[in-house]
Amino acid sequence: MNNRTIKIALAGVGSCASSFVQAVTSGRDAVIDRQPGVMYPEIGGYRLSDLECVAAFEVDANKIGCDLADALRRPPTAAVQHVHVPDTGVIVRPGPVLDGIGGRLVGVVEVDERARQATIEDVAAELRRTGAEVLVCLLPTGSVKAVQAYARACIATGTAFVNATPESVANDPDLASAFAERGIPLLGDDLRSHLGATTLHTALLDLLLGRGLAIKDTYQLNVGGNTDFLNLADPLRSATKQTSKRRALSNAGIDATDVAAGPNGYVKYLGDRKVCFLRIEAESIIGAPVSMEIRLEVEDSPNAAAVLASAVRIARVAADQGRSGVIDAVCAFLFKSPPVGMTESSGLDSFREFIAAAASHSWQDSLRAAELEIARLA
Ligand SMILES: NC(=O)c1ccc[n+]([C@@H]2O[C@H](COP(=O)([O-])OP(=O)(O)OC[C@H]3O[C@@H](n4cnc5c(N)ncnc54)[C@H](O)[C@@H]3O)[C@@H](O)[C@H]2O)c1
Structure with a gap:
């Protein structure tokens, strides 16, 4: 891990998580970093190869306690395995189940007893222990209590939050202001598919x-x-x-x-x-x-992975720049329900402006670092 590494926590180790981790794994190869679907090989100086999963939360008894790579292949995950993910060393931990499993998922997902006992504090402790910087929330739709619980754990620990679900976090005024007041970036709600x-x-x-x-x-x-x-x-x-x-x-x-x-x-x-x-x-x-x-x-799940590949890096760039609360400039392009909506073309323009500004920011950072190094050597 270098100081460019973006440490990621996953809440929900299902199909989108599987495709995302496959994309991150394929991104370790600098050539594949330019693969189709990756809109920007570099965002604010961060490449796909800088992403690293350090924590993962689940409620499924079939996945908790497994290495993340193994859990991501286990049913009922439907994602196609395009890329072999070697063992990550990240053990999937129980997260609070709350309303995470309901309706037709009951009986399909066997809820682990440890997930029934788990609390937000347990999630916060794991985020602190692993130093996670960005949590990607990939819980089932309809689990508003569970999604908001993970958001609160992020507020408590200063972890940026990417809400792929349609449950309100960026659109919840109390949560959005808490992220803003604590100086933490928030991206949401409801991830758009890349070309969906x-x-x-x-x-x-x-x-x-x-x-x-x-x-x-x-x-x-x-x-x-x-x-x-x-x-x-x-x-x-x-x-x-x-x-x-x-x-x-x-x-x-x-x-x-x-x-x-x-x-x-x-x-x-x-x-x-x-x-x-x-x-x-x-x-x-x-x-x-x-x-x-x-x-x-x-193919549904890789379609989410392509957007997450940008969203996670943007969350980290926003944190680097001291931005907090909902990052409106990018949310209209990356999410279906941003608090500030835009048309497709305005959303894309705004997104491109953010990326261009991030690029010049990182270019200035590099120049400053080079100048300091020259001064030190002189
Ligand atoms: N596929 C796409 O392109 C796409 C696009 C936009 C948004 N989304 C949204 O992303 C979310 C995830 O989609 P998916 O296809 O990966 O779903 P999935 O059902 O494959 O995965 C969800 C996982 O969350 C786990 N889970 C349930 N409650 C939990 C809790 N309280 N704590 C931790 N884990 C919990 C489930 O056991 C399951 O493994 C959904 O809300 C979906 O609507 C997906």
């Missing part, structure tokens, strides 16, 4: 609205076969995801109040593949109709 249904949908709306067309109607139906989709098949568990997807469409500039956009079914045979059926009906000059139908098929 929301991003494709909002990019197309941006295109049509930018050319002056009127959107008459649209829908975005999604099915998949991983544990996330199994969980989302329960309407009580998927409510926050539905709201989050509609919010992303509203930020794109349409009235999404009644738009059907969400998880629309669990299809076991798809495994980690997700299929989106998207339709847009629009109107051009003198009422000329335009319509399009698209079928998008992606």
